[in-house]
Amino acid sequence: MAKMIKKNYLLAPGPTPVPVDVLLEGAKDTIHHRTPQFKKIFEDAVNGTKEVFRTRNDLFILASSGTGAMEMAVANIVNPGEKLIVCSVGKFGERWVELAKTFGAEIVLVERDYGDFYTPEMVERALDENPDAVAVLTTLSETSTGTVMDIEGISKVVKKAGKLIAVDGISGLVAERLLTDDWGLDIVVSGSQKGFMLPPGLAFISFSKEAIEKSKNVSSTSFYFNLKKYLKDPIPWTPAVNLIYQQSLAVKMLLEEGMENVWARHELMGKATREAIKAMGLELFSKRPGNVLTSVKVPEGVDGGKIVSIMRDEYGVTIAGGQGSMKGNIFRIAHLGYMSDYDVIIALTSLEKVLRRLGFKVEYGTGARVAMEIFEKEGA
Structure with a gap:
């Protein structure tokens, strides 16, 4: 191999x-x-x-x-x-x-x-x-x-x-x-x-x-x-x-x-990430999510710590785990600063790969497809 x-x-x-x-x-x-x-x-x-x-x-x-x-x-x-x-x-x-x-x-x-x-x-x-x-x-x-x-x-x-x-x-x-x-x-x-x-x-x-x-x-x-x-x-x-x-x-x-464009870019990346996460059968954690990052509930039966560590250590994609009482219960994907639509796609496809490995059923490309459709519709 x-x-x-x-x-x-x-x-x-x-x-x-x-x-x-x-x-x-x-x-x-x-x-x-x-x-x-x-x-x-x-x-x-x-x-x-x-x-x-x-x-x-x-x-x-x-x-x-x-x-x-x-x-x-x-x-x-x-x-x-x-x-x-x-x-x-x-x-x-x-x-x-x-x-x-x-x-x-x-x-x-x-x-x-x-x-x-x-x-x-x-x-x-x-x-x-x-x-x-x-x-x-x-x-x-x-x-x-x-x-x-x-x-x-x-x-x-x-x-x-x-x-x-x-x-x-x-x-x-x-x-x-x-x-x-x-x-x-x-x-x-x-x-x-x-x-x-x-x-x-x-x-x-x-x-x-x-x-x-x-x-x-x-x-x-x-x-x-x-x-x-x-x-x-x-x-x-x-x-x-x-x-x-x-x-x-x-x-x-x-x-x-231009700050209006900067705000709009972050808003679009946030929207695409949230919709992709939901399409993958995952649940958003925040009741009022913003455009800095998307927090996601760890699905039942999956080790939240392993999601973060495998993505980082084996696939080179660094996201964040939960903090405080949320450690192990959520993970966080940022779309902040010097990032574009392709950064979002990389995070989503890597997440799908790790989730499948950990026993969560998700079809490859589910999240990426939804995100790309949103980016395409917005002209990104």
């Missing part, structure tokens, strides 16, 4: 694939970060990222993972003992909870099960019952389940109550429509290794004037993530110089494609 070579395909919700041109940009000579030359590159990266965020607010680039930006958000808007409304439907909503606890906030939890979602009405009820809350912490796309929230609707009720709203857009930004200024979002955070098509290592955070004003009355216990330092100097510490080169190019590529 002929032995096939194994190519690697990355369809995890972070890190995601990086275009070759962006990778090569990072191989350029490292220059000093206090030179006029680097200042120009840095400003281009910031201004381009603002356009992706759809904001004119102050925006900072951090040498950290996205969690660093989440920490910066909490550290600068809440004093110990002040109240935060924290919305959680998965692992990363739980991260907001952990951060709120770390900085001594009193927490009011708006919580639903993994795979479920919270609504503007739920948040409005929490605000009515807690008029002394200073802010609401939310998530655009819950990466652990692939569930997207109605951030525009939630922001309306938060702004009506006169409170701040912070949004974890680490996986959701770029793949999902998000209009920071038009929706009145006070803080938005994201990370480089998702829709921005970059290696891990950068985080991004924007602050509205209202959030900055609140920060002036917060005794932040964070040194590295103290907003007051960034307002004095947007590069208070040594930045990730070569990653900034890459950021500048990546946002240029996104803006040349």
Whole structure:
């Protein structure tokens, strides 16, 4: 039997694939970060990222993972003992909870099960019952389940109550429509290794004037993530110089494609994946699935861990398993960032091969056919 070579395909919700041109940009000579030359590159990266965020607010680039930006958000808007409304439907909503606890906030939890979602009405009820809350912490796309929230609707009720709203857009930004200024979002955070098509290592955070004003009355216990330092100097510490080169190019590529087109591309890949999964006789896990990834229930009698490990280790196709209480119960196929219709087809055909091997009956080409028909109909 002929032995096939194994190519690697990355369809995890972070890190995601990086275009070759962006990778090569990072191989350029490292220059000093206090030179006029680097200042120009840095400003281009910031201004381009603002356009992706759809904001004119102050925006900072951090040498950290996205969690660093989440920490910066909490550290600068809440004093110990002040109240935060924290919305959680998965692992990363739980991260907001952990951060709120770390900085001594009193927490009011708006919580639903993994795979479920919270609504503007739920948040409005929490605000009515807690008029002394200073802010609401939310998530655009819950990466652990692939569930997207109605951030525009939630922001309306938060702004009506006169409170701040912070949004974890680490996986959701770029793949999902998000209009920071038009929706009145006070803080938005994201990370480089998702829709921005970059290696891990950068985080991004924007602050509205209202959030900055609140920060002036917060005794932040964070040194590295103290907003007051960034307002004095947007590069208070040594930045990730070569990653900034890459950021500048990546946002240029996104803006040349056009954010409306970027959103539409992700929407189409998400739709094709979901419909293909259903055609294969599998069940979607999320009750409000988005365009970052598709979470799928592991069929009865199949080892969920083996689906992920065989696809990755033997066929070179990396998807993600479940997190937290969902480990072994779901798997997640990302369609995020530098991906196209053929990435989706590769994931689906590999999945069919593994499922057949593990005893689940599915005819070869079932999912791929449905996905290709959708792509063809949409002109992809």
